[in-house]
Amino acid sequence: MNEWLTPIMWIGGIGAFCGGALALAAYYLSVPEDPRIEQVTNELPGANCGGCGFAGCADYAKALVENKTSPDRCPVASSAAVQAIGALLGKAVVASGRKVALVLCGGCNTEAIRHFSYNGITDCAAAAAIAGGDKACSFGCLGYGSCLRVCPVNCITMVDGVAKIDSSACIGCGKCVAACPRNLIQLVPEEAKIHVLCSSRDKGSVVRKVCGVGCIGCRICVKLSDGAISMDGFLAKVDYTKPPLTNEELVEKCPGKCIRKVG
């Protein structure tokens, strides 16, 4: 044996042995993965926002294929994508429609009174801990942006002291809903354009003192809306499970000016 052939044979031999072992292992020890997981993952938006409650789109797809959840949990996917997933899994899916976040307060700095000047850290929970918050309305948006800082797509802006959400960019993940210490943010169907932009449960006389655009509980909208708006104490609430409101008379006739067309 000469000095160059020996190493080539040894290295070649070891390589052939390992390759054969790997080929056998791949054949005998393989775990079959459901090909639908990859197909479902491809249909999902890939935003990995966690809005469905799972750790990203791939995890959600796995749970879907394993029949642990339903395809309408993804707040971002279009209804076509949800239908496609339903078809892949052989399930009939009722499209729930895309949902977007909405701040149910319209009390901007020119309309809602701030009864003292707050000079502290810009965090709504911290501001609310000082004498109940500087906004005289104890239900209104404080405007210190706790929602804005958790938004993964930066679609929330502060406009004149009230958070505004760009519904075209919103992925409906619901992080802002959890971040708001006053529970003002709600996920609503994208098609709905007419909303009651007030969350004050105070009596009309109290609301009038602190805000120019608050719900005074007059019930005019209840009569006009054909059951889609109902009273919860002194506050009018839109029932979003019903078809979206289209009657623009609601906006014109609201004496509190809190029913508004958005978007």
Place this chain on the structure above:
Amino acid sequence: MKRLYAPFNFRGGVSPTYHKETTCNSPLRELPLPPLLTISMSQHLGAPAKPLVSPDDTVVGGQMIAAAAGMISAAIHAPTSGRVVSIGDAATPLGRPAPAMVIEPDGNHTWQSPLPPITNWREVAPRTLAERVGAAGIVGMGGAGFPTHVKLSPPADKPIDTLIINGAECEPYLSGDNRILLEHSAAVWEGAAIIAHILKATNIYVAIEDNKPDAVRAMEQAIPADLANASLCVLKTSFPQGSEKHQIFSVTGRTVPAGGLPMDVGCVVENVATTYAIRDAVINGQPLVTRSITVSGDAVAAPANLIAHIGTPFSYLVEACGGVSGTLTKVVSGGTMMGFAQASLDVTMTKTSSGLLLLSPSQVKQFTSQACISCGRCLNACPMRLMPAELSQYIESEDIANAEASFVMDCFECGSCAFVCPAHRPLVQHMRRAKAIIMAQRRAAGPRPG
């Protein structure tokens, strides 16, 4: 041993302008009842008290109107006879609204205390006396509002040898404790003797800062001859000398471990006003329904020390002191260092309201907070030896876990760090926020073992 000078002094702290001269010579004056009393059910640390009466019920003075809800809670009594108007949420001096009872006094002031006087307290079992303190609804009146009967019932494995009566009153403007020490010296000593009897404490100190020489003199002369090992301890004037952990160090040189309680080093600290209330509860059978409050500041016409009923609106206190003079820009409940800014004068006083300050623009500075310049002044000022600069940066970047690991829970919000910060950072507010988040997390995780 009659008078001694504190052998130690804590590290850190600050020296604000004290403004004590405004009210320190104004005697305690009893304030008549306001037309309406709004009595908060959350005047103490722990669970809010449970109302025992309903709207439209009539109550007599001294009647228990709300019972303690659990171990860490305190009973509340009617300050006078009258009618319960309503029970609903109302603003509290601490910021967050809490359930409150509105009582309309009937003007007769019919008084019927449910507690019989105990004049021979020396022969009464300590346990009975501690229960009496609980039944009288007494809480720490220095500001924290910790239910006093809990403090007076230490577990058997924690013997108490030292009782310190806290007369430091290190907060600027406040002088209510100073007046109690001057006007009721003997009563405070008697209260101290009662507490020492309850705790079986052998050493009794009344600790007073050296900026109150007349109170030091009065208390020294009033030391009862039959009280062994009672002495008067003169403390250096420094903020926060009134913090119990720091006072224990100043007087005895003992250090309360992090996260521990004074009872871990055999000490109990009681505020002067609390001591006076304990004596009243034991000897006269009086529940806690009034307290001393200093109304001061440069925007009030006639600053004074008042004895007012719990539930009196701040606006009524201000009227009793001649009303607002000049421009009022800030209202603070408590002292300027640890007090709480108020949004309106409709808020009512509680068992922990030691002061009401009305400040003019010259006393209130509006700052814009800037980035930390890493000067380290807050490190020198922090009496708990924390690192406020670093903690605030953790909290700003929402790294609450790291803040907890850096002992943010040991911060007792004295405000020394924010007082010295040249970048005017709202350090205490950051700490408060982090502490609230951590407390919420701990509550969600269930009760702690042990």
